[in-house]
Amino acid sequence: MKRRKNMAAFAATAVLLTGISGSAMAEQPRKPGTRVIVNINDPNAPSVNLTGVDSTGRPDGMDDATWNRLLDDVIDYDEINNLVEYRSVIAQQQTAAIDTYAVNMNDIIDSISASISDVESEISELRDKKNETTDASEKANYNALIKMYSSMINANGMDNYGIEVTDDNGNVTGKTTLNVQKSGAEGNLTRIVRNVKKGLHGTKVSVTTGMNSAFLGYQSLRELEKMYQKQVDMYQAKYDAAVRQMAVGSATEIDVRTAEVELQGAKIKLSSNQESLRSIKDNMAIVLGWNMDKATNVSIGEMPLYDGSYIASRDLNKDIEEARLYNVEYGSAQATANPDITGYSEVDIKRNSTKENLNITMASLYNTAIQAGTQYEAAQAGFMVAARQKASAERSLAAGLISYKDYYGAVTQYIASEATANISAINASSAVLNYQAALRGFV
Numbered sequence: 045m046k047r048r049k050n051m052a053a054f055a056a057t058a059v060l061l062t063g064i065s066g067s068a069m070a071e072q073p074r075k076p077g078t079r080v081i082v083n084i085n086d087p088n089a090p091s092v093n094l095t096g097v098d099s100t101g102r103p104d105g106m107d108d109a110t111w112n113r114l115l116d117d118v119i120d121y122d123e124i125n126n127l128v129e130y131r132s133v134i135a136q137q138q139t140a141a142i143d144t145y146a147v148n149m150n151d152i153i154d155s156i157s158a159s160i161s162d163v164e165s166e167i168s169e170l171r172d173k174k175n176e177t178t179d180a181s182e183k184a185n186y187n188a189l190i191k192m193y194s195s196m197i198n199a200n201g202m203d204n205y206g207i208e209v210t211d212d213n214g215n216v217t218g219k220t221t222l223n224v225q226k227s228g229a230e231g232n233l234t235r236i237v238r239n240v241k242k243g244l245h246g247t248k249v250s251v252t253t254g255m256n257s258a259f260l261g262y263q264s265l266r267e268l269e270k271m272y273q274k275q276v277d278m279y280q281a282k283y284d285a286a287v288r289q290m291a292v293g294s295a296t297e298i299d300v301r302t303a304e305v306e307l308q309g310a311k312i313k314l315s316s317n318q319e320s321l322r323s324i325k326d327n328m329a330i331v332l333g334w335n336m337d338k339a340t341n342v343s344i345g346e347m348p349l350y351d352g353s354y355i356a357s358r359d360l361n362k363d364i365e366e367a368r369l370y371n372v373e374y375g376s377a378q379a380t381a382n383p384d385i386t387g388y389s390e391v392d393i394k395r396n397s398t399k400e401n402l403n404i405t406m407a408s409l410y411n412t413a414i415q416a417g418t419q420y421e422a423a424q425a426g427f428m429v430a431a432r433q434k435a436s437a438e439r440s441l442a443a444g445l446i447s448y449k450d451y452y453g454a455v456t457q458y459i460a461s462e463a464t465a466n467i468s469a470i471n472a473s474s475a476v477l478n479y480q481a482a483l484r485g486f487v
Contacts, residue, residue, distance in 0.1 A: 103130055117338075119328060120345035121259050121477065125486075128252045131333030134244060141240050149233045156226045160197055163222065167193050198223050246372045253486045255328060260474040262324050263347040264467055265317055271463035272314035278459065279307040282452055350420065350473040354480075355413040363483055364406045370485030374398045409482055413475035416468070423461075423468035430461035 097103050102111050103126075113123055114131060129135060167190055174186035198221055283303040289295030329339035368374050377398040437454035440446040481487065 097130060101130060117334075117341045118343050118345050119259070119332060121256070121348055124255045124259065124332070125252055125484075127332040128248050128255065132251060133331055133333065134248055134251055135333065138240060138244050142237050145236045145240070146233055149229060149236070153226060153229045153233070156222055156229065160222045160226070163193050163196055196222055246376075249372050249485055251331065253481070255332065256477070256481055256486060258324055258328050259344065260347075260470070260477065262321065262328075262344050263470045263474075265321050265324070266344075267463060267466045267470060269314065269317050269321060270466075271459055272310060272317055274459045275310040275456075276307070276314055278452065278455055279303065279310045282448070283307045285448060347470055347473055348477065350417075350469050351476060352417055352420075352472070354476050355410065355417065358410070358479075360407065360410050363410075363479075364403055367402060367406055367483050367485070367487075368399070370483070371398075371402055371487065372485060374402050405487060406479075406482060409475070409479045409487075413472075413479050416472040416475040420465075420468040420472040423465040427461045427465035430458045434458035 106114075110123075110126070113120070114126055119127065170186050170190050170193070174183050174190070177183060177186070283300070283306075286295050286300045286303040290297065290300050325342060325344055326339040328344070329342035330336060334342055377395045434454050434457075437446060437451050441448070441451040478487075
């Protein structure tokens with residue numbers, strides 16, 4: 045057997061058993077956080093990745109379609125949660141933290157694995173020698189050695205098995221095996237990963253909630269951009285008409301200047317809105333994992349359609365109970381230890397306060413969704429009226445019954461009513477999505 049490697053493994057084991065401390069080693073070429081963990085007690089069981097993702101960053105069990113959507117340059121509402129979990133700056137920080145903590149643990153695991161391989165090779169050599177000899181005494185000696193070496197890997201129920209474990213004074217405190225040591229090291233590594241993820245969970249929830257809000261806010265601004273663009277087109281036509289009319293003496297210079305001011309005001313609103321859209325999009329892209337130089341290639345997906353039947357089908361009280369299962373603030377309050385078991389303490393107050401706050405929040409979201417649905421229906425009715433008035437104004441203008449000023453008044457009202465109707469649809473859909481998000485703890 046290769047004794048140097050065995051001694052290295054035993055030294056590593058001693059470090060493991062006395063606790064791991066210190067900072068990460070020098071930068072490693074591998075990514076420790078993506079290490080594959082194999083169940084040593086059941087080698088045929090499916091292996092799992094330590095962080096839940098493989099070396100390419102693909103989450104375990106994610107289908108091709110979902111994974112390809114995460115890799116494209118479109119941010120859709122329904123994939124924000126996955127983007128935060130697997131691509132965002134928070135996900136990158138999580139991977140970096142796990143990798144930092146995992147380096148020393150991986151060196152220990154690799155050293156133990158190498159020792160297991162060396163011992164298995166030695167056992168194989170001993171079995172070959174046993175089979176070659178015809179001397180019964182030699183066969184017995186080889187069997188004893190094989191049993192001893194095997195017990196270093198796995199006890200298999202044998203007495204006096206394994207590797208002695210000693211304290212700082214050299215006193216034997218017990219026995220262990222290489223498989224037990226490896227399993228313990230991997231267990232410690234898994235706990236590190238779990239603790240890192242647990243520590244970042246609240247941040248992920250906050251980022252996801254913020255990104256959801258940014259997505260919904262972007263949709264409203266995008267609808268405003270359509271309205272502003274139509275206003276620019278309308279005021280441009282109005283300005284051009286004023287210039288032509290002044291040329292034939294049917295409009296004054298003041299009319300032209302007024303039309304020009306209206307046109308420039310509309311262009312300023314459009315430009316300002318476009319800048320807001322760009323800023324939100326780029327910030328979302330950077331937070332969700334795109335590099336700054338790639339953020340300009342990102343686009344924001346379309347708004348999910350409004351489902352008017354959703355809220356009507358919900359039971360608020362049952363939904364509140366469900367929301368408690370995922371709400372970070374409520375869960376943290378319930379998990380807080382109560383230092384005073386004799387009376388009503390601050391912990392009790394905090395628990396009841398977070399419970400009541402969640403009840404109020406869910407009720408508010410529920411009522412907001414109902415109100416937004418009502419406003420959506422009213423806005424759609426108003427838009428239908430404005431559309432009829434615009435069509436009537438077009439016919440009257442063609443017949444010479446109204447002036448261009450009256451006609452553009454009807455067009456202005458139509459554009460505003462259309463934007464109001466579309467934004468009310470966005471608000472109604474947003475209200476439903478916010479309620480659904482609260483059920484999953486994103487509030």
